[in-house]
Amino acid sequence: MTDSNRSRLIVALLAVCLMASALALITAQHRARDLFADLEVAQQLGRQREAEGNRLRIELGRASQPAVIEAAARAIGMRPIDPDHTTLLPPTPRGEQPAEQP
Numbered sequence: 001m002t003d004s005n006r007s008r009l010i011v012a013l014l015a016v017c018l019m020a021s022a023l024a025l026i027t028a029q030h031r032a033r034d035l036f037a038d039l040e041v042a043q044q045l046g047r048q049r050e051a052e053g054n055r056l057r058i059e060l061g062r063a064s065q066p067a068v069i070e071a072a073a074r075a076i077g078m079r080p081i082d083p084d085h086t087t088l089l090p091p092t093p094r095g096e097q098p099a100e101q102p
Helices: 003-063 066-075
Strands: none
Touching: 003 066
16 A cells, blocks of 8 residues: 555545544434433423422411311311210220220
8 A cells, every 4th residue: 555545544544533433423412402402301390390389388378377277177067076065084094995885
């Protein structure tokens, strides 16, 4: 092989390597853009979930207020305890069955 042919072979080989490198760079940049877009979507979803969690915590705090519970109970027909219609049962030690009443 002559020096001229060897030089052409090296130049052709370098050209192929350069093309492969350029394609790899383009592919990597495209993948990086896709991953960045996915990251933005995930961060936005995380912010939405956090806002929803905060809203639910506030709602739970309000719902646990005695006045709110009482209003909800009245809305479904419940009424306050009436001592005339209340029966207290004696406590039973753990593990024992309560005695049957005739």
